[in-house]
Amino acid sequence: MFHHVEPFAGDPILSLNEDFQKDPRPNKINLSIGIYFDDTGRIPVLDSVRRAEAQHVAKGGPKPYLPIEGAANFRSAVQQLLFGADHEAVTSGRVATIQSVGSSGGLKVGADFINRWLPGSEVWVSDPTWDNHRSMFEGAGLKVHTYPYYDAASGGLRFAEMLSTLRTLPPQSVVLLHACCHNPTGVDLTRAQWDELIPVLRERRLLPYLDLAYQGFGDGIEADAYAARALASAGLSFFIANSFSKSMSVYGERCGALSVACPDAKQAVNVLGQLKFTVRRNYSSPPIHGGQVAATVLTDPALRAVWEAELGSMRERILAMRKKLHAVMQAKVPGRNFDYFLTQRGMFSYTGLSAEQVDVLREQHAVYLVRSGRMCLAGLNVNNVEATAVAMAQVLAQGLPRR
Numbered sequence: 001m002f003h004h005v006e007p008f009a010g011d012p013i014l015s016l017n018e019d020f021q022k023d024p025r026p027n028k029i030n031l032s033i034g035i036y037f038d039d040t041g042r043i044p045v046l047d048s049v050r051r052a053e054a055q056h057v058a059k060g061g062p063k064p065y066l067p068i069e070g071a072a073n074f075r076s077a078v079q080q081l082l083f084g085a086d087h088e089a090v091t092s093g094r095v096a097t098i099q100s101v102g103s104s105g106g107l108k109v110g111a112d113f114i115n116r117w118l119p120g121s122e123v124w125v126s127d128p129t130w131d132n133h134r135s136m137f138e139g140a141g142l143k144v145h146t147y148p149y150y151d152a153a154s155g156g157l158r159f160a161e162m163l164s165t166l167r168t169l170p171p172q173s174v175v176l177l178h179a180c181c182h183n184p185t186g187v188d189l190t191r192a193q194w195d196e197l198i199p200v201l202r203e204r205r206l207l208p209y210l211d212l213a214y215q216g217f218g219d220g221i222e223a224d225a226y227a228a229r230a231l232a233s234a235g236l237s238f239f240i241a242n243s244f245s246k247s248m249s250v251y252g253e254r255c256g257a258l259s260v261a262c263p264d265a266k267q268a269v270n271v272l273g274q275l276k277f278t279v280r281r282n283y284s285s286p287p288i289h290g291g292q293v294a295a296t297v298l299t300d301p302a303l304r305a306v307w308e309a310e311l312g313s314m315r316e317r318i319l320a321m322r323k324k325l326h327a328v329m330q331a332k333v334p335g336r337n338f339d340y341f342l343t344q345r346g347m348f349s350y351t352g353l354s355a356e357q358v359d360v361l362r363e364q365h366a367v368y369l370v371r372s373g374r375m376c377l378a379g380l381n382v383n384n385v386e387a388t389a390v391a392m393a394q395v396l397a398q399g400l401p402r403r
């Protein structure tokens with residue numbers, strides 16, 4: 001029956017993380033997966049989350065199926081977080097939101113919806129992007145292309161080329177955009193660039209699909225929602241998948257949402273209905289726990305304040321690591337510019353290391369990066385940042401070919 005089934009080649013991020021767990025070397029450093037580790041190298045359980053969980057456990061309620069679209073309190077809290085409570089898109093009811101199994105689940109449900117209801121549409125993702133984007137959209141039966149994004153020479157953005165490519169796309173093409181903290185490069189659009197991009201999306205009648213997986217890790221919770229709010233205020237129809245995995249450090253709870261901003265409330269009802277149909281025939285309904293914890297953290301004023309402070313200190317700690325790594329690298333490898341560590345935002349930086357250099361780092365120094373050269377700076381801490389810099393400097397000095 002299954003003799004023709006091919007072996008799984010492994011996932012460039014998750015399989016590497018599994019290899020890291022198996023690595024017996026005590027000095028190993030995990031800068032591969034996009035997970036925030038604290039200064040002691042642990043995945044934190046946020047105080048806000050712990051307290052919200054305690055409230056739910058104390059209530060001890062039954063565990064019925066949630067509605068297909070998820071819990072109403074969670075969905076409404078998500079809309080307020082993304083757009084602001086008073087935003088016209090929210091108050092007019094023209095946003096359709098489902099609670100999803102991580103933002104990955106939301107991305108895929110949205111992709112399935114596009115395949116069913118916009119069958120001619122093809123998808124355009126940034127070059128490069130999170131590996132799984134291509135995989136998910138192709139898995140939904142959609143064709144995936146790239147638009148220019150990262151400029152390896154400057155470590156910045158190819159904004160003019162990006163815009164001119166988007167101007168050539170057929171109407172209803174889907175444009176996947178990272179709302180903040182671009183993965184894998186850490187290179188984001190400025191507000192002025194978003195403001196320039198939006199008229200192009202509108203004129204070409206493109207369908208933006210925002211991925212907001214790192215809200216709060218860029219410039220702050222509100223600031224990182226700029227793209228979502230600007231698109232909504234401009235009256236564009238768009239998708240947005242958002243995640244609490246990173247911002248609440250609840251990775252395994254698989255807690256996220258998919259929202260679709262529609263032209264009016266009537267269309268939002270139908271869109272929501274079809275999202276529900278997609279969910280029902282995939283996994284029927286989402287789990288309770290993570291969504292209820294997130295809803296409590298978002299809506300209880302005391303817990304909300306604790307969470308905002310906790311997220312703020314995670315962001316600050318990553319920034320401090322960026323500065324420290326930059327300083328050590330600058331000292332150890334004079335003549336080479338490491339300013340990208342300072343200018344890039346969020347958990348990731350694109351180091352420019354080749355796959356071969358990344359292999360040497362892993363094999364000889366037990367420092368794990370993704371083979372694209374992506375480094376997760378949220379895995380750095382006071383105890384390993386120096387060792388990371390020393391290892392990187394050695395690898396660079398070995399003079400392996402740089403891409």
Ligand code: KET
Binds near residue numbers: 013183211255
């Ligand atoms: N979008 C982006 C851009 C992203 O980096 C991730 C996860 C997700 C969505 C999915 O998050 P979820 O937990 O489903 O809400 N990225 C890290 C982990 C992974 O690859 O799954 C990573 O890039 O390392």
